[in-house]
Amino acid sequence: MILLKTEEAFRALYADHAGGVKRFLLGMVGKNESIAEELTQDAFLKAWKQLSTFSARSSLKTWVYAVAVNTARDWIRAHKSLSSLSPEALPAQGAESPEVRAVREALLELELDVRELLLLHYYEEFNLAEIAEILHVPEGTVKSRLHHAKLKLRPLLLAKGFNV
Amino acid sequence: MNDEFNKLDTFMRQHRPEAKLPQKQPPTPSSLQWGIPALAVVLMVLVVSGHFWRQSELNAEAAVLAESMEWEVEIDLEEEEVGAYIALAE
Numbered sequence: 681m682i683l684l685k686t687e688e689a690f691r692a693l694y695a696d697h698a699g700g701v702k703r704f705l706l707g708m709v710g711k712n713e714s715i716a717e718e719l720t721q722d723a724f725l726k727a728w729k730q731l732s733t734f735s736a737r738s739s740l741k742t743w744v745y746a747v748a749v750n751t752a753r754d755w756i757r758a759h760k761s762l763s764s765l766s767p768e769a770l771p772a773q774g775a776e777s778p779e780v781r782a783v784r785e786a787l788l789e790l791e792l793d794v795r796e797l798l799l800l801h802y803y804e805e806f807n808l809a810e811i812a813e814i815l816h817v818p819e820g821t822v823k824s825r826l827h828h829a830k831l832k833l834r835p836l837l838l839a840k841g842f843n844v
Numbered sequence: 845m846n847d848e849f850n851k852l853d854t855f856m857r858q859h860r861p862e863a864k865l866p867q868k869q870p871p872t873p874s875s876l877q878w879g880i881p882a883l884a885v886v887l888m889v890l891v892v893s894g895h896f897w898r899q900s901e902l903n904a905e906a907a908v909l910a911e912s913m914e915w916e917v918e919i920d921l922e923e924e925e926v927g928a929y930i931a932l933a934e
Binding site: 699717782843 | 852863870
């Protein structure tokens, strides 16, 4: 149905995944919500325009996230001077708890590829096979990178006083 | 690996931000909406005009052939019929 490229199909795709994609992009760029929203719209438009490249072998969800990952990378590349955000500059997002905010701050201290992996794993709850599909790397590579990513994240959270 | 990071995994999952839909309206891919039907119309026009052009060419060819063979035929032939005449003439 989605391949019919109707406005309705596009809205359904957006309704199903825009919230998660925005959360992922906010975690990646660490700016305010309006930038994450713009990037979300940008990602969905790109996904729509590139729909002909979608292979039925992957799920539409992992495919949309693959586009979102590239959108985030492009934005960060173009705004390199802004991407090294200090945690203090992180704006509060609505009613989020201090712990959730502290986790976001910790993630922002990590390198982009590590952050990307942890966001897909913890926030978007993708399994190893799905992450491999999104990042176009073998599943074994994801497993090993994730192990190292967790080793990097843990001391940051310990330093913030969390018993992890 | 699972045991080693059990506490971290549980903590991270408990402190996952909510997924909130963007406040902005979904983008409208209007150019694509119009682009595909427009392309379909152009293709259809090309196919139809190509068919009529080919038909008139064949009829003209059949008329010349019939005249040279001193046949009296009605000049409104389908492609298969013209093919048959040409084969006969050859």
